[in-house]
Amino acid sequence: MSISLFYFVAFLTIFFALLVIFSKNPVHSVLYLIVTFFTFTLHYIMLNAQFLAIVNFIVYMGAIMVLFLFVLMLLNLNEGSVGSKSNLLKMVGVIAGMCLVITLVGSVKALNASDPLVLQTQDLGLVKNLGKVLFSKFLLPFEISSILLLSAMVGAVLLAKKDIKQG
Amino acid sequence: MELAFIIEKFALILVIFLISLTVAAYSTLAERKIAGFLQDRVGPNRAGPGGMFQPLADGLKMFFKEEIIPTDSNKALFILGPSLALFTSFLGSAVIPWGQDIEIAGRQVSLQITDINVGMLYIFGVVSLGVYGIMIGGWASNNKFSLMGAVRAASQSISYEIPMGLSIIALLMATNTLSMKEIAEQQHGINWNFFYQPLGFIIFLICSFAETNRTPFDLPECETELVGGYHTEYSGFKMGAYMFAEYLNMFLASAVMSTLYFGAYNYPGMDWVNELTGPVIGPLIGMAVLMLKIFAFIFLFMWVRWTVPRFRYDQLMNLGWKILIPLAIANIVITGIVITIIDKL
Numbered sequence: 001m002s003i004s005l006f007y008f009v010a011f012l013t014i015f016f017a018l019l020v021i022f023s024k025n026p027v028h029s030v031l032y033l034i035v036t037f038f039t040f041t042l043h044y045i046m047l048n049a050q051f052l053a054i055v056n057f058i059v060y061m062g063a064i065m066v067l068f069l070f071v072l073m074l075l076n077l078n079e080g081s082v083g084s085k086s087n088l089l090k091m092v093g094v095i096a097g098m099c100l101v102i103t104l105v106g107s108v109k110a111l112n113a114s115d116p117l118v119l120q121t122q123d124l125g126l127v128k129n130l131g132k133v134l135f136s137k138f139l140l141p142f143e144i145s146s147i148l149l150l151s152a153m154v155g156a157v158l159l160a161k162k163d164i165k166q167g
Numbered sequence: 168m169e170l171a172f173i174i175e176k177f178a179l180i181l182v183i184f185l186i187s188l189t190v191a192a193y194s195t196l197a198e199r200k201i202a203g204f205l206q207d208r209v210g211p212n213r214a215g216p217g218g219m220f221q222p223l224a225d226g227l228k229m230f231f232k233e234e235i236i237p238t239d240s241n242k243a244l245f246i247l248g249p250s251l252a253l254f255t256s257f258l259g260s261a262v263i264p265w266g267q268d269i270e271i272a273g274r275q276v277s278l279q280i281t282d283i284n285v286g287m288l289y290i291f292g293v294v295s296l297g298v299y300g301i302m303i304g305g306w307a308s309n310n311k312f313s314l315m316g317a318v319r320a321a322s323q324s325i326s327y328e329i330p331m332g333l334s335i336i337a338l339l340m341a342t343n344t345l346s347m348k349e350i351a352e353q354q355h356g357i358n359w360n361f362f363y364q365p366l367g368f369i370i371f372l373i374c375s376f377a378e379t380n381r382t383p384f385d386l387p388e389c390e391t392e393l394v395g396g397y398h399t400e401y402s403g404f405k406m407g408a409y410m411f412a413e414y415l416n417m418f419l420a421s422a423v424m425s426t427l428y429f430g431a432y433n434y435p436g437m438d439w440v441n442e443l444t445g446p447v448i449g450p451l452i453g454m455a456v457l458m459l460k461i462f463a464f465i466f467l468f469m470w471v472r473w474t475v476p477r478f479r480y481d482q483l484m485n486l487g488w489k490i491l492i493p494l495a496i497a498n499i500v501i502t503g504i505v506i507t508i509i510d511k512l
Contacts, residue, residue, distance in 0.1 A: 027396025054288040
């Protein structure tokens, strides 16, 4: 039951991820990407990681993809307006894609399928346990990553301001 | 899973679905009646006694109007927009605890569809999903005014989600849980969260007005600037779906505010009433009390709509980013300090 459910959701994930790449209209692409993120949420729920599932839902589906859609709608890109890409760009794309394929094949080969990783405790992903671990064992990395996010935000605001002197 | 459990949940879902539909439908009538009262006129009074069948007549009118899909629009997305808006506005009611457990034939029946331990975040997620219906509909119409309405809705909703989330964090610090059921249980009697988080409640209230696109934040639809708004190209039932979604959102926002800050189904002297009336009637009285609180909030939404003029767009953004977010952060800091002091004492 749960294995077949996993394969079904995994199939959906890959299917919509492919649609993201193959659809010509950028807005359709973003909408398929939203569905892909939703299938990620389903994966998290199946792993009993409710907190991660809902945070993925809020942050990626509810905030980041809204911004993507917002920008695309502001630019109002249509099917014809993207234009054909130059040969150099295509070459770069092929090389980058091949690098990704090699990495994926390598990691699949390194995977030891006969010895799967089993969760020690089933409710590890619940918000209480996650909070305890984040604020005790991983306190320093957690705080440092928050500073990283803050500096990224300040940097983005600085970049967005055209001229600081004018205010 | 046993059969009784499935039947019980299915019945509960059906009842809550019907209640949401009825409340949303009669909110449209209430809005016009209240508008009439505030403007010193009668309001709708032709359909049925005192205009009681007005929502029915409106619904029929919406059904029988001609559906127009613009030729240059994106047809699939044009239909998806209002469907999504309606769908997301129903989702949130799944985690609201509508009452204490009822005892039927020796079985404890929970009056909450599901108690996930991240219930508060689930509501937040559903709210943030709600903007897609408006955005997709506005874009698919292939009309510049619709698009501008959709873009306004998106930026407004993103801006006001941040102070909303921050006020929830302060509430979370005070209650120590994300589960809606536990939050409701903690507010037993008159021990309501409002008395611990007054500032957080006001921020949450303002953000709810913005998230439901109600006046004074109804910038996404504006006749004078945008012809109509994100729904300019919509007609017939799809237009009705957008309007209905707005009223459903208002119902949900009122339910969430009553549950988080105004004690859900709790009221002073509830233990005494529960003992007097038994394990079936008692919780139902609690549910009625929750409904009363929800109606009070819906009235507040309407009262504000017919009293306060709308904001300008830059005022809207200034209020969100420069006033509400710093206030919400200050609220978190104050809550933290107070909790620490109380713990030390």
